[in-house]
Amino acid sequence: MQQQLAQLVAAATQEASAVATRAELEAFKARVVGPNGSLTQVMKGMATLSKEERPVVGKLINEAKKSVEELLAALLVKVEDAEIAAALGASVDPTLPSPDAPAGSLHPLSRTRERILASFRKLGFVVAEGPEVETEWHCFDALNTPADHPARDMQDTLYMPKAFRSADAPRKADEAILLRTHTSSVQVRTMLSRKPPFRIVAPGRCFRRDAVDATHSANFHQVEGLWIDRNVTLADLRGVLDFFVKETFGADAEIRLRPSFFPFTEPSFEMDLRSPNLGRLSDRWLEIMGCGLVDPKVLELCGLDPNEWSGLAFGLGLERIAMLVHGIDDIRHFYNNDTRFLRQFA
Amino acid sequence: MKVSFQALSRHLDLAGVTAERVAEVLPMLGLEVESVTTFGLAPLPLVVVGEIKSFEKHPKADRLSVCQVDVGDGSIRQIVCGAKNFKAGDRVPVALPGTVMPGGFEIKVSKLRDVDSAGMMCSSEELGLGKGEDGLLILTPRQPALGTPLNSLFGAPDTVLEISVTPNRGDCLGIRGVARDLAAALGLTLKPLTVKTAAGLAAAPSAADAVKFVRSSSEFCPYYTLRTLKNVKVGPSPEWLRRDLEAAGLRPINNVVDITNWVLLELGQPLHAFDAKKVSEGIEARPAREGEEIVLLDGKKVKLEPGVCVIADAQRPLVVAGVMGGADSGVTDSTTDVLLEAAWFRPGEIRRVARRIGVSTDSSHRFARDVDPAGVELASRLATDLLVELAGAQVSGPAVAVGKPPRADVTIELSAGYVAAKLGTPVADADVSAAFARLGFTVKASAAGFSVLVPSFRSDVTRPIDLVEEFIRIHGTDKVPAGRPIAPLPGDEDALTSVFTREVSARLVGAGFTECCHYSLRDAAELERTLGADKAALVAMDNPLTAEQTHLRASLVPGLAGALALNLSVHADPRGLFEVGTVFRPQADGTIREFLSVAFAIVAEPVTRSWKSREAFDALRAKRLLQDAAALAGVASVRLSFAAATGGLWQADHAAALVDRGRAAEGACGVLDLRWTRSLGLKSSVIAGEVCFPRTAFAEARKVPRFEAFSSFPPVTKDVAVIVPVGVAVAEVESRVRQGASKAAGKEFALESVNCFDVFTGPGLPEGHRSLAFEIRWRHAARTLTDEETNQALGVVIATLEKGAGWTVRR
Incomplete structure (x- = not known):
């Protein structure tokens, strides 16, 4: 019996080497452990054995069965490997370049904008937006800059013809329609549509009738900020701007508020920045943005009681910040869209 | 606005204050300094006075002369020169070898077209003195001694600060205004202005005046003064006056015009001088009439918009008020009697008219920024002083004034604590009143806190908040600390x-x-x-x-x-x-x-290119x-x-x-x-x-998605292919499939998806047709669908599709 079992296992092992496919594996399995398989036949012979023989033979049979099962398991792995190799084809050279295009990139102005907005979000400012084509009232009059105010000379404005009607900025009376010269018009729209207190930051495109050169562009971007609340102070203004500058230019950047003039803030300041990490512009005061406390007249024009509400406002040029942060020397790069420029910010 | 250090020194004792310090202080007052330049003769120790003893044509160059020059050192030196404007005996500046000219060029002993040249005779421009006459700077009339260093003939060089004045600070469009701010910042006292011409105005012309009437009938001219000055000798201005104008970037013209310009620079008040002989009868500030035209000083002919304020005589408009004078009524070399105008015009209107005509003058720029009404008469008197002194003018009497100053000093009540409340940091009352006093405001204690009298030269300061700005300008923004930390406002979202x-x-x-x-x-x-x-x-x-x-x-x-x-x-x-x-x-x-x-x-x-195509x-x-x-x-x-x-x-x-x-x-x-x-x-x-x-x-806030329960039973998928003419859009067929499939599902079960998975044209299809195959998937919420149900449903889909004209379902 022992010999018979040993022969059976040896024969199966030999036969197994020829098995290559799943069908052959199934056929082989049937020949050995199927209902009429060779091992099954031996096991059936157990019934004829005596009480004394059974444990001995049983042990031998179990050993043979175990060997066959191991053989089958190994064969299954072999067959599956062959199947997988057939399904997948030749092996991959992992050093080959991927034929697919890599991810694209955000424009440096978008990157800068998002970075700035993220800083102000930390201070509880939320993003507001407004139309690019504006009424003269929203862009100037409501900002305490009536017609023939000399402050209008500070910006040369692009106008739309009299017949132009904007769906987004309908006229209040017969005022001119223009391309907004600053995002400060969003201040007006926000004060008219929301109840204070609020803090908004308004990124957007602005337009001036300027000839294009290394520092001027017919359109450019600003980020405007407005905080309306009770008892907003100059100290708050310094706190907000100081935070922003340290977020954007690092902890060793410092600011100063230099008195200036804007019709819609009183007092008004230019905020200058000085940082040791700005390349050839390091350690010099650089003009970054205009700011101030909201002029009471503006609050009044926008329907807020200046005895109850106060505010601070600021506006910065996105191009200016992006140029400083990335060391870009010509504003026209932003609008030329040469990918050799754009991909540097991927 | 160009302001020179010397000009500021007329109004302030700037001993111990450098120009660099001034350039640091002004920006922190809101007066941005755009550039700092040197004006006048830089220190040039090797440039001396020489005399051209004789000269002859260069043998090899028609345009050059070979000059024999004496610089008083006991020898005669030969210098080759390209200028033509000299004669033998003229004294001229000579740059000796070793001089580094203001442009950086070093003078050396050299040869010019083979002729030796030991130095250079200089033009005004080469010396950095501005564009003078063509050729050498002729010093002969000054009679300087030979060998005198040129620097001893000219004053010390001046520093010119180009200041960008914001639109609210019309007062700083005059040197005295800038000096006043500087004085406040540095804690200095403004020197008093001394004027000899007596104050006082007449209501109407006297017999001694050169006009019979002075009137204003324009709403844009509420205040107008005119003074007659006789026997004026028009001629070049003295050097100091020319220098002051040039330092400010203006071109000297003649003494009368130069004096009006000098006063404009000094006080910020524009003046206008008429040739009295060219004025018919009198002067009236009046609205322009329909069809009137004027030829301006710059030669431009302008059609006047009716209503625009003009300064006219009995016959015609002479000046576009506050903007620009006419070509034919101004002062010329033959003028003997002058009418000197000093007035106040409505700022907005001046700006509007100047833009309309397309000019911006020193005058319109200032009037548009609200000149000081109290300065009108003062400017007239100061100019009169100078006309008397420098042009021998005789004053006929007081200026004739019509109207009255449109605004006066303003008193602002400032409650105690208001400044600190706006700053967000405590400040002492004494600091507040001290800052205002330094600016020339008069501060008195009042029941509420302070009563601040703001002189009329500061048209921009009318409200308590304006005083906060004035305070912080003088007090210093660096004294305001960064404010409280702030928490976000809940519920606010980005647009x-x-x-x-x-x-x-x-x-x-x-x-x-x-x-x-x-x-x-x-x-x-x-x-x-x-x-x-x-x-x-x-x-x-x-x-x-x-x-x-x-x-x-x-x-x-x-x-x-x-x-x-x-x-x-x-x-x-x-x-x-x-x-x-x-x-x-x-x-x-x-x-x-x-x-x-x-x-x-x-x-x-x-x-x-790629090794593997996509x-x-x-x-x-x-x-x-x-x-x-x-x-x-x-x-x-x-x-x-x-x-x-x-x-x-x-x-x-x-x-x-x-x-x-x-x-x-x-x-x-x-x-x-x-x-x-x-x-x-x-x-x-x-x-x-x-x-x-x-x-x-x-505009609407985003909807928050709501969970919908889904079936745990398997779906049933059926395919249907339909042959349609090529012009029929897939969307149209798909919509029909969807329609049939939903109808078939009714309320019992649900259509889950319809997916076009094959589009085929080619053999076996009629010409001009294509086959579109769709996979339809249904599912029941509570059980498995039976074959019978789904076959029936497919039948409904097929029936729906076959209603399409020329559509055939493939079976």
Whole structure:
């Protein structure tokens, strides 16, 4: 019996080497452990054995069965490997370049904008937006800059013809329609549509009738900020701007508020920045943005009681910040869209 | 506004204060210093007075002279010179070898066309003294001693600060105004202004005056004064006066005009001088009449808008009030009697008129910024002093004044604690009143706190908040600390346009697209291509600056196509490009609406070679990107339909227009017009897509998705193929399949999806037809569907499809 079992296992092992496919594996399995398989036949012979023989033979049979099962398991792995190799084809050279295009990139102005907005979000400012084509009232009059105010000379404005009607900025009376010269018009729209207190930051495109050169562009971007609340102070203004500058230019950047003039803030300041990490512009005061406390007249024009509400406002040029942060020397790069420029910010 | 250090020193004792210090202090007062330059003769120890003893023509150069020059050192030196304006015996500046000229050029002993030359004789310009007469600076009239260093003939060089004065600070358009601010900042005292001409004004001309009347009938001229000065000797101004004007960037003309300009610079009050003999009878400030014209000083003939304030005589307008004088009533060399005007005009009107005429003068610039009414008479008196002193004028009597100063000093009540409340930091009352006192304001204690009297020269300070600004200017902004930390306000969210911009940009960057940024202002040709000529005219600007930027953009696609062409031309291998921004589109109601647009463009065939090729980018991939973008904006794909796009930017038969049933989105995608893109230099076809949303589409807050329970039983899938004529759109057939499949499901079970999985044309199909195959999936919420049910349902679908004219279901 022992010999018979040993022969059976040896024969199966030999036969197994020829098995290559799943069908052959199934056929082989049937020949050995199927209902009429060779091992099954031996096991059936157990019934004829005596009480004394059974444990001995049983042990031998179990050993043979175990060997066959191991053989089958190994064969299954072999067959599956062959199947997988057939399904997948030749092996991959992992050093080959991927034929697919890599991810694209955000424009440096978008990157800068998002970075700035993220800083102000930390201070509880939320993003507001407004139309690019504006009424003269929203862009100037409501900002305490009536017609023939000399402050209008500070910006040369692009106008739309009299017949132009904007769906987004309908006229209040017969005022001119223009391309907004600053995002400060969003201040007006926000004060008219929301109840204070609020803090908004308004990124957007602005337009001036300027000839294009290394520092001027017919359109450019600003980020405007407005905080309306009770008892907003100059100290708050310094706190907000100081935070922003340290977020954007690092902890060793410092600011100063230099008195200036804007019709819609009183007092008004230019905020200058000085940082040791700005390349050839390091350690010099650089003009970054205009700011101030909201002029009471503006609050009044926008329907807020200046005895109850106060505010601070600021506006910065996105191009200016992006140029400083990335060391870009010509504003026209932003609008030329040469990918050799754009991909540097991927 | 150019202010020289010497000019400031007339008003302030600046001993111990350097020009550099002044340039540091002024910006922190709000007076930005744009440049600091040296004016006058820089220290040039080796430039001395020499005399040209004799000269002869250069043997080899017609334009050069060989001069024998004595510089008083006991020898005669030979110098070659190109100037022509001298004669033998003239004394001129001689730069000896070793001199470094203001331009950086070093003088050496040299040969000029083979003739020895030991130095250089100098022109005014070469010495940095400004453009004088052509040729050498002739010193003969000054009779200087030979060898005298030139510096001892000229004063010390001056420093000129170019200050940018903000529109609210009209008072700083005069040197005294700048000096006043500087005095306040440095704690100095302004020197008193001494004027000899007596104060006092007459209500009407006397017999001694050169006019019979002075009147104002214009609302824009509430206050006008005119003084007669007789026997004026018009001639060149003295050197100090010329120097002062030149330092301020003005050109000396004659003593009378120079004096009016000098006073304008000094006090910021414009003056005008008439030749009395050219004035008929009297002077009236009056509204211009219909049809009146004037030839201005600059030779420009201007048609006067009726109502504009002019200064006229009995016959005609002489001056556009406050803006510019006429060509034929001004002071000339033959003038003997002068009428000196000092007046106050309404600022807004002056600005309006100056812009209308298209001029900006020193005068209009100042009047538009509200000159000090109290300074009108003072300026007239100061100019009179100088006319008497420098032009021998005789004063006939007091100036004649009509009207009265339109505004006076202002008292502002400032409550105690107001300044500190605005600053957000405590300040001492004493500091507040001290700052105001330094600015020339008079401070008194009052019941509320302070009563501050602000002189009329500060038209910009009228309210308590204006005083806060004045205080902080003098007190220093660095003394305000950073404020309290602040917490966010709950419930506030970013505008959804902004959220969408961020999300859609991230999506496209992930899809391999590079973001671009193009100008919003485009040329006419682009808009005509995008919108057609009629609609393009609706987005044209009124006053464009250049011919390339005349219209508002209606699409981002042309910019992107241009950028692809640019990048290919410079071998920058562009892949896909995208942009997010505002476009402007005419609407059916005649308005122009702003849309937030998302667009992309990509060259269909890869621009770089690869060891393994990928499928080309096609119109339907563009469609998928658009659908995804729309979904981010809250416009579900089921709302969108696509139909063949016609004309404009898009290639016929290869592009689709996108329509949203909810009218919150519009757009197009597909192949760009090939003739157009080829004309841009793009060989391969370009696939693009654009979807735009009116801003109102983002008005509502985003919906929070609600969970819907789904079936745990398996679905049943059935296929159906239908042969339809080629012109029938897949969407039409699909919609019919959907209709039948939903009807079949009824209320018992549900249609889950319909998916077009095969489109076939070719053998076995009738000519001009194609076969479309759809997979339909149904599911029951509470049990497994039976074969019978689904076969029946398929039967309903087939029946529905076969109602289509010429449609055959394949069996």
